[in-house]
Amino acid sequence: MRSFTEDQVIFRDSYRKFLASEIAPHMEEWREAGIVDRSAFKKAGDLGFLMIWPEEKYGGMGDEDFRYEQIIIEETARSGCKGWYNTLHSRLVGPYFKRFGTEEQRDRFLPKCVSGETILAIAMTEPGAGSDLAGMRTTAEDKGDHFLLNGSKTYISNGINSDVVIVAAKLTGAEKKHAMVLLIVERGMEGFERGRNLKKMGMPAQDTAELFFNNVKVPKANVLGEPGRGFYYLMEGLAEERLISAVGSIANGRKAFDITRTYVMDRKLFGRPLAEQQNTQFRMAEMDAEIDLVQVYVDHCVAEHNAGRLTSNMGAKAKMMSSEVEWKMLDLGVQLHGGAGYMDEYPISRMFTDARVNRILAGSSEVMRLIIGRDVFSEHYKSILD
Structure with missing residues (x-):
């Protein structure tokens, strides 16, 4: 017998109805378009289905019980809506702000992430660096009040839709090959460009793109955690x-x-x-x-x-x-x-x-x-x- 609380059973039923009415009917058009409409995130956020774990002051439920995310993942699969990769936003990327972000960063980013106004992505993979992050070639050079980011990433989910991307880069001049920094790159930053929406074998509704960084000035206020420890943050x-x-x-x-x-x-x-x-x-x-x-x-x-x-x-x-x-x-x-x-x-x-x-x-x-x-x-x- 699977163990879910009464509140979680009610949550499952509500989320199942939300998917049936607001997401599933649009999946075919989103598959054809190659991207999920941004309104899906906003509708989920409005009803409290996007990010569960953030504290109430950020708009979340403040409940870190992973079983809520388990319900969301299971019901999304059951309804045939896996192409809407909402868990990437809510549970793969979002928690980086909780674990490594400053209070100022959480105040600045989390409320709009919870509401669905801001869509998240994370950029690690490069043509020569997938599971082996040591092969990463994207670099970040410390310029005093900012980091200068150069390089490219590929196969990035939410690559087109994303407003905020957590980018992993090697620290220029660092002695250790695993010395990396995580930078918060925002839509509109000069030098940050997106490539085409990549065509894939499956999951056509999930936008997947190449990202390019050409001398992007990332302010120190947009550094996640301690520079040099990015690799260990990713492993965590x-x-x-x-x-x-x-x-x-x-x-x-x-x-x-x-x-x-x-x-x-x-x-x-x-x-x-x-x-x-x-x-x-x-x-x-x-x-x-x-x-x-x-x-x-x-x-x-x-x-x-x-x-x-x-x-x-x-x-x-x-x-x-x-x-x-x-x-x-x-x-x-x-x-x-x-x-x-x-x-x-x-x-x-x-x-x-x-x-x-x-x-x-x-x-x-x-x-x-x-x-x-x-x-x-x-x-x-x-x-x-x-």
Whole structure:
């Protein structure tokens, strides 16, 4: 039995109705346009569905229970609205202001982030620096009262819509290769330009762009935390980022299961429903069990996160297993749909292409295996030494 409070059950119902009335009806036009209309953020903000955790003085609920975000992620997947990547704004980027920002920065930025007037993005990835941030080439040079930012970023979600971008850059002249600074770059700053809205295999409604920084003067008031510690700030949020990914992947896997179950019960093969074929029953039984088991672990990780005990290793396990099981279910779903599964008009087809990125973003499955493997063997050698 999953553990949600009465208030959270009510919140889920309200958010589900909001998605059905305000977001889902527009997803097709946003997919065609290649971008979600900014009004989606504003409507969610007006109803308190955009950012839950900020204190009431910033317009939030002041409740940091991650289960609220879990509900938002699950219901967004269930309703077919994953292309509106609202969690990027609210839970991946927003908390940087809480963890590393000054009171002045929180006062200046958070209220409009909560209301949906300001849309957030974070820029880490470069053509030669994805999971390996040490390969970053974007630089920030200390000029006394400001930093001079130069470089480019790619594959940035909310790249077109964003009004505020947290940009990671290497400190010019620093001895350590991990010496980085996080800079708050605002729309309209001279030298800050956006490239084209990139066409992708899936998630067409999610605007993804290249960002360019040509001698952008970023005032010291827009520095997040301590210069030189940016790399460690980025690492600090990775366990939660991977948990966010895990919550979305396993929710999407369950939705794919439900869609496929309905289809095979209706589809006839050799005069009998496809659901009566032993192969169908065995394969779907496997997936039902695997999805349930991973869901239990993800829920456990949410509870551990709320208690402050979520580790990098736990986040990596949740992220790897959920995205792999999701992909396994989506592949089976397309297969059991037959030719229909290859047609764009069927939800399973779009879900298949949309979800392919989930084994890459927030750290690829291969990187997750590296993290888990290092932990496995560090414990092994530790036990030998002890």
